[in-house]
Amino acid sequence: xxxxxxxxxxxxxREEYDAFLDACPSRKLLERLSDKWVSLILVALADGEQRYSxxxxxVAGVSPKMLTQTLRNLERxxxxxxxxxxxxxxxxxxQLTPLGRSLLPVVSAIKSWAEGHMDEVQVARDHYDIAxxxxxxx
Amino acid sequence: xxxxxxxxxxxxxREEYDAFLDACPSRKLLERLSDKWVSLILVALADGEQRYSxxxxxVAGVSPKMLTQTLRNLERxxxxxxxxxxxxxxxxxxQLTPLGRSLLPVVSAIKSWAEGHMDEVQVARDHYDIAxxxxxxx
DNA sequence: CCGTATCCTCCTCGATACTG
DNA sequence: CAGTATCGAGGAGGATACGG
Numbered sequence: 001x002x003x004x005x006x007x008x009x010x011x012x013x014r015e016e017y018d019a020f021l022d023a024c025p026s027r028k029l030l031e032r033l034s035d036k037w038v039s040l041i042l043v044a045l046a047d048g049e050q051r052y053s054x055x056x057x058x059v060a061g062v063s064p065k066m067l068t069q070t071l072r073n074l075e076r077x078x079x080x081x082x083x084x085x086x087x088x089x090x091x092x093x094x095q096l097t098p099l100g101r102s103l104l105p106v107v108s109a110i111k112s113w114a115e116g117h118m119d120e121v122q123v124a125r126d127h128y129d130i131a132x133x134x135x136x137x138x
Numbered sequence: 139x140x141x142x143x144x145x146x147x148x149x150x151x152r153e154e155y156d157a158f159l160d161a162c163p164s165r166k167l168l169e170r171l172s173d174k175w176v177s178l179i180l181v182a183l184a185d186g187e188q189r190y191s192x193x194x195x196x197v198a199g200v201s202p203k204m205l206t207q208t209l210r211n212l213e214r215x216x217x218x219x220x221x222x223x224x225x226x227x228x229x230x231x232x233q234l235t236p237l238g239r240s241l242l243p244v245v246s247a248i249k250s251w252a253e254g255h256m257d258e259v260q261v262a263r264d265h266y267d268i269a270x271x272x273x274x275x276x
Numbered sequence: 277c278c279g280t281a282t283c284c285t286c287c288t289c290g291a292t293a294c295t296g
Numbered sequence: 297c298a299g300t301a302t303c304g305a306g307g308a309g310g311a312t313a314c315g316g
Binding site: 225 | 277278280281
């Protein structure tokens, strides 16, 4: 058997998982990350730990149910740590793990991109809507 | 009124949209980008134009309905161009616009991250599941 | 070949009320 | 304060069959 070059080995390890494949576990993980609330919550935790109620305020419009559910998923996947401080009243802090912090640039980038290109997208939408509307009358 | 510094102006323009706010248009755009199929389709188009059927093969498991629906959204938002070549049989090519290409590093990064950290996430999940299962028996 | 149209199911998600 | 429990509506998304 031929010896593989370093480049080939690196290529191999990089393609151990392939989200293009339906059955690959990374597909499910990608879907997880492509969640309505995930990026917002992770970015909200970028500057340090936040309490449950602080997160609820940062991520405006999130329901208690979805906030808890998303946080549990993030905790299970190893992105956040949940710390219960048994004071009265109770206090719960959420903070990013190293793994979560490594994900931060990625999700932060997608949020920033959306904010930074909103105008261009809106222009594109207007053009598209006008064009398709005209087609209706032909 | 006080003159704003360049840094303040840049900060202002960067925060014209804020996805943390429920009513901000960028919130909806972020949700759009956080779609099950969007990143996969965009990355599939990274190396150049692809036909409808090629895309369907690249993005394994996507139904015709979702492929068309997602492509239409991407077209409307100005990320892809749809070219109909009236041969027999018909041929339809999809390619990225400059705007779509500017989004490519971002969505590509999230897909790569998922593929590159799948093992770590799996370990975290196993730990979490064992820990919570133990709690059930206490 | 490139879709569209239809049906149908699941399951996400929000609203609300309640509890340790 | 930090959730949980329950309900219910709606839409996402798959399967299938068909049309241009």
